[in-house]
Amino acid sequence: MSRERERRRGERQKREKATEREESAKNSILRPSTRPPKKTTRLTRALQHFELRPSHEDAAALASEASTVEEFVSRAHEAAVVAAIAQAQQDAAADADAFLDAAEERGWGAAKGALFGLAASVAAAGAAGADGDGAVGAALALPAASPPPPGLAPGGGGAGAQPLLPARTRLYSRVVAEMNEAAAAGKGFDAVGSFGRAAAEAAASSSANGAVGGAASPAPPPPPPPGLRMMWDILSRQASALASPAARALGEAAARKAEGEGGAPAAASAAAEAAAALVLGGRRYLSECFVSHVEATVRRNRAAAALGGSPSREALLRAYLRVKEGRGGGGGGNDAGALQQLALDFDSPGGADTRWQRLYFSLRAGFAEEARAAAVALAGPDAPASVAEAGLLEGAAGAGGARPLSGLDALPCAVEAWLCGGGEDSSTSSSLSSSPAVPAAAASALAAESERTLRAAGVGIGGGGVSAAATGSSSPWLSPAFRARAGVLALLSSDARCAAAVARDGAALFPTIEDFLWFHGGLVRVDASLAAAVAAVPEKAGATEGAAAAAAAAAAAESSVADAYSLPTLQSHISRFGAAHFSAGGRDPFLYAAVLLLSAQPRAAVAFLARDPLARGGSGSGSSSAAGGGRCDAPHLAAALAASRLLEGGGPGDAGASAGAAASPAPLLRAWGRSLASVRFFLVFSFSGFFL
Numbered sequence: 001m002s003r004e005r006e007r008r009r010g011e012r013q014k015r016e017k018a019t020e021r022e023e024s025a026k027n028s029i030l031r032p033s034t035r036p037p038k039k040t041t042r043l044t045r046a047l048q049h050f051e052l053r054p055s056h057e058d059a060a061a062l063a064s065e066a067s068t069v070e071e072f073v074s075r076a077h078e079a080a081v082v083a084a085i086a087q088a089q090q091d092a093a094a095d096a097d098a099f100l101d102a103a104e105e106r107g108w109g110a111a112k113g114a115l116f117g118l119a120a121s122v123a124a125a126g127a128a129g130a131d132g133d134g135a136v137g138a139a140l141a142l143p144a145a146s147p148p149p150p151g152l153a154p155g156g157g158g159a160g161a162q163p164l165l166p167a168r169t170r171l172y173s174r175v176v177a178e179m180n181e182a183a184a185a186g187k188g189f190d191a192v193g194s195f196g197r198a199a200a201e202a203a204a205s206s207s208a209n210g211a212v213g214g215a216a217s218p219a220p221p222p223p224p225p226p227g228l229r230m231m232w233d234i235l236s237r238q239a240s241a242l243a244s245p246a247a248r249a250l251g252e253a254a255a256r257k258a259e260g261e262g263g264a265p266a267a268a269s270a271a272a273e274a275a276a277a278l279v280l281g282g283r284r285y286l287s288e289c290f291v292s293h294v295e296a297t298v299r300r301n302r303a304a305a306a307l308g309g310s311p312s313r314e315a316l317l318r319a320y321l322r323v324k325e326g327r328g329g330g331g332g333g334n335d336a337g338a339l340q341q342l343a344l345d346f347d348s349p350g351g352a353d354t355r356w357q358r359l360y361f362s363l364r365a366g367f368a369e370e371a372r373a374a375a376v377a378l379a380g381p382d383a384p385a386s387v388a389e390a391g392l393l394e395g396a397a398g399a400g401g402a403r404p405l406s407g408l409d410a411l412p413c414a415v416e417a418w419l420c421g422g423g424e425d426s427s428t429s430s431s432l433s434s435s436p437a438v439p440a441a442a443a444s445a446l447a448a449e450s451e452r453t454l455r456a457a458g459v460g461i462g463g464g465g466v467s468a469a470a471t472g473s474s475s476p477w478l479s480p481a482f483r484a485r486a487g488v489l490a491l492l493s494s495d496a497r498c499a500a501a502v503a504r505d506g507a508a509l510f511p512t513i514e515d516f517l518w519f520h521g522g523l524v525r526v527d528a529s530l531a532a533a534v535a536a537v538p539e540k541a542g543a544t545e546g547a548a549a550a551a552a553a554a555a556a557a558e559s560s561v562a563d564a565y566s567l568p569t570l571q572s573h574i575s576r577f578g579a580a581h582f583s584a585g586g587r588d589p590f591l592y593a594a595v596l597l598l599s600a601q602p603r604a605a606v607a608f609l610a611r612d613p614l615a616r617g618g619s620g621s622g623s624s625s626a627a628g629g630g631r632c633d634a635p636h637l638a639a640a641l642a643a644s645r646l647l648e649g650g651g652p653g654d655a656g657a658s659a660g661a662a663a664s665p666a667p668l669l670r671a672w673g674r675s676l677a678s679v680r681f682f683l684v685f686s687f688s689g690f691f692l
Contacts, residue, residue, distance in 0.1 A: 097611060101671055108674045167205045168224065169676075171198035172636045176669070179643065191643035192239045195636055196232035203229065227583075227590030228633065231605075234597045235637075237288075238281030239644040246420070246526050247276035254531040272531035274649025275567065278600035279524050286518040286598070287366035294320045294365065313367050318346055320361065321354055325480055356484035359415075363488065364518065368419045375415040379408045407449050410442035414492040417442070418522075438525065443493050447563075450489035450498040457482065461501050483509045487519065494523050496565040513582070517598050520573065523565035524600075533567045534651030567600055568653035574599040575655045579612060590633070600649060602641045603656030603663040610634035611662045635668035 165173075175194045182189035203224050241247060254272035255265035298305040298319045305319035321344060343351035355378050362371035417438045438446075454461055457476035476482045487509050490498040502509065503519070510516040524530065574595060582592040589609070596605040610631060641647040642665045650657065661667040 093613065094611070104671065104674050165676075166202075166632070168199060168202035169632055171202050172632065173676075174198070176636070176639065179639070189643065191640045192232070192235050195640050196229075196236055199224070199228055199232050225588035225590055227588040227592075227594055231590050231594045231597065231633075231637070234282060234285050234594055235640060235644075235646075237285040238278050238597065238646060241281035241284060242273060242277040242645065244277070244280060246280060247273045250276045250526060250531055253528065254535070257528070257531070258535075268531070268535055270645060271534045271648050271651065274646045275530050275534040275600060275651060276526050276649075278597070278602065278646060278649045279521060279526060279530070279567070282598040282600070283518060283521050284366065286514050286521070287364065289514055290518070291365050294361075297323055313365075314370050314373075317358060317361050317365070317367070317370065318344075321357060322347075325352065325354065325357065353481055356481050356488060360484040360488050363415070363418070363491065363522075364515075366419075371415050371419060372412065375412045379411045406445055410445035410449075411492070414438045414442040414446055418492055438492055438494065443495075443525075443564075446489050447493035447495040447498065450486070450493050450495055453486060453489060454498060454501055459486075459501055459505055461497050477506050477508060491519060491522050494525050494565045496523075496563045496569065499523050499565055513595070517574075517595065520565075520570050521598060524567050524570055525564060529564060530567055533653065534649065567651065570599050571601055571650070571653040571655065574601070575604070579608060593633075593637070596655075600651075601654045601656060602647055602650050603654045603659060604650070605656070606634050606638045606641070606668070607656040607659035607663040609637060610668060611659075631672070635665065635672040638663065638665040638668050641665075 172195065175191070175198050178194065179189055179191055206224070251269040251273035255269035258268035259265045294316060298307055298316065301323045304323050306322060307315060307319040311319070325342060325344060344354050345351040346354065355374060359371060359374035359378060362374055451461060459476070483506050486498075486502050486506060490502045499520075503516075510519060579589065579592040580586065582595045583589045584591060589612070593605040593609055596602075596608065638647070647665070656663040
């Protein structure tokens with residue numbers, strides 16, 4: 001008997017030593033670096049200012065700084081070393097995360113085995129004749145002398161004690177439980193809306209706690225940054241766009257094409273619909289933001305805007321133009337500023353021509369009727385007023401066939417098709433449901449007109465640097481009408497070279513990140529090229545650049561317009577800037593996640609919140625696993641994307657397509673549930689049950 005006890009004691013000691021070694025390894029990974037702070041700061045600063053993917057401009061900058069070949073080679077070597085160090089740091093962080101996840105998995109397995117063993121012993125005792133309820137209660141009750149488990153509120157472990165979870169974590173967990181109940185009952189569930197309302201409720205709760213807290217009360221956690229609300233609002237618009245006629249039409253076309261080629265029609269249809277919803281929903285969100293900006297600008301400058309009572313949408317845009325294009329009217333809206341206003345064409349005959357600005361801002365705001373009226377006013381008297389009148393509907397039959405289009409004659413039907421493809425104009429969406437994008441004939445005519453306009457003004461097309469026409473007092477970009485004309489023609493034609501020239505030289509057209517994203521998102525054609533871009537499969541798993549190139553090639557092959565701007569082009573363009581550029585210096589990492597959603601990269605947004613060091617403490621809620629920063633939102637964002645069928649909409653051009661478990665709902669939810677086991681054990685089963 002004594003030998004058996006000694007043997008068990010020895011086995012227990014071995015297990016305890018193994019656990020101590022594992023905890024020591026985990027602590028050594030989490031322990032701060034012992035390098036000198038000065039060197040660490042210098043290395044961090046160098047990594048922040050170095051472009052990991054140097055372009056031709058970077059090489060030219062190195063060459064301009066070096067006076068000899070040896071100095072150039074030395075600088076290039078230093079740049080390569082810095083890039084290698086950065087890559088090594090990322091690999092080390094990924095290995096550390098993988099080790100910690102594996103350790104948590106083993107710990108959870110051991111705890112689960114102990115729990116099931118305890119339950120089995122209690123069940124056996126009940127079967128032997130003990131009182132079942134009393135035995136279970138006695139087995140699970142805490143000893144009187146035991147301290148309360150970690151995470152319980154002070155004041156004892158009675159029935160009133162509740163685990164201290166951050167508000168957002170608690171509300172998100174409730175939504176996950178509701179998703180489980182809906183799935184078990186076979187009912188639909190609005191996951192995106194529920195998570196968005198939970199985030200808003202958590203923000204309101206945090207603000208209320210901060211308002212009522214006294215000097216003696218503990219400091220409440222800071223409210224989440226504004227980017228969190230923006231992220232869920234964007235996803236809500238994208239989920240709503242999934243039911244738009246343009247998304248459905250593209251999904252049906254992709255299914256027919258896949259069936260004809262012997263592929264999987266259901267998968268092709270789902271990917272195409274998700275891609276269209278991501279693009280169109282992001283565009284719709286940015287249009288709503290612009291309308292709010294216009295209304296706020298008019299309110300701040302009432303005298304200069306001269307809006308009047310009961311205004312229409314056209315009157316609202318005119319009031320905005322009075323403030324924006326007038327001289328001296330944008331400062332404070334006083335009477336002196338109003339007297340200095342520049343006369344505009346809609347206020348007095350012979351005033352400054354604003355027809356192109358009205359068309360651009362109507363498109364920017366998503367005002368369909370106003371945009372169509374402005375396009376008809378700019379086109380020639382014999383121009384067709386609609387796609388049907390031009391004979392450009394798919395399958396249209398007529399005696400004369402399609403009418404030839406040239407120059408601005410294509411403007412009205414291009415505007416109509418662009419608005420219908422974006423879901424802004426529902427009056428003609430049924431007639432254009434088979435071809436929601438700008439017809440090829442209209443796009444080609446506008447591309448030629450765009451190139452002619454830029455070349456006539458001396459703007460270089462296809463070059464790498466800023467053209468001479470972009471500088472100096474005689475630059476055409478100083479004219480608001482020229483900027484609006486160049487932007488509209490490039491937008492409707494979806495010509496990549498003209499769009500690059502506008503983005504390069506016409507920076508005044510994009511005063512905010514939202515304007516920049518709306519313009520580039522509007523360039524993406526919602527047609528067969530988009531379906532081909534998200535259906536392309538990379539040759540090697542994990543080759544993100546190769547996958548993006550394959551998707552761009554597939555989109556170009558399917559596009560009927562030469563040099564058309566594609567979704568992979570937008571994705572690679574946005575990914576080039578990095579998280580630090582969009583996250584307000586790291587203070588609001590959710591802004592970068594919102595930008596990734598607007599560029600149709602849902603997996604990249606999830607992987608960024610789950611793995612990137614910038615997002616670890618982004619919520620300001622502390623660094624514990626229960627507060628988690630962006631790691632709290634990553635699994636729930638992945639769950640919402642999967643439930644709304646948007647996760648696969650980014651295609652192989654999505655920067656997170658090769659992230660694996662870091663962008664997959666099931667592993668993220670299970671890992672997050674295990675991290676909450678020490679606080680609320682039953683949450684483990686809630687997070688483990690939905691996506692198994």
